[in-house]
Amino acid sequence: MSLETLKQRALANPEVKAEYDQLEGEFSLIDQLLSMRTEAGLTQTQVAERMQTQKSNVSRLERGNANPSWATLTKYAHACGYQLTIKPIKAR
Amino acid sequence: MSLETLKQRALANPEVKAEYDQLEGEFSLIDQLLSMRTEAGLTQTQVAERMQTQKSNVSRLERGNANPSWATLTKYAHACGYQLTIKPIKAR
DNA sequence: TTGAGGGTTATCATATAAGATAACTGAAGG
């Protein structure tokens, strides 16, 4: 059996599927956070200062070991010079 | 005609669309959540079921008495048939 | 070498988001 087929079968399981979608979302979120900061040319330490928190917490956020609140996301974005909205996309 | 339809028509106009994108930061997260659900034609109870939670919690979310986590937002969006990403907008 | 800067990880305390239940309102239909 191919790896791909295994993946298909796994994704047929609703719980696994949910996990998977969750991860996909998380990855892209992190990518977007990171590019906001790099785009702004700031270090984690600088962003941390502007967010009034610690660099370790910013790292945690960017490493994806977090499930940040909307408030945290907007603070981060604002620290990087961005406004934040959500972009809902109709799932197929 | 629903408010949502009016909004769609207005956004068909490129000039209005541009204006809208500028102002989008002003629109609340809550508005976007609500329109996802109404767009999907679902009740809070239905969304709650799909999110595997209670209708009261969905209400809390939509009433804005909350600072939802990213996981909660994506669960809600998925329940309404949407994928979710963030949309960072450069602040002036 | 060493020291500094950027980032990561571990850990603890505390604030708070989320789950669960129940009682309520208001509207629509019978």
Added chain:
DNA sequence: CCTTCAGTTATCTTATATGATAACCCTCAA
């Protein structure tokens, strides 16, 4: 009137995000 359905609010409990501190790994330049 009742009853049903959608939504709201209050409250308690539990899970977890966040704040804070400290130690660590790199790389690079002095």
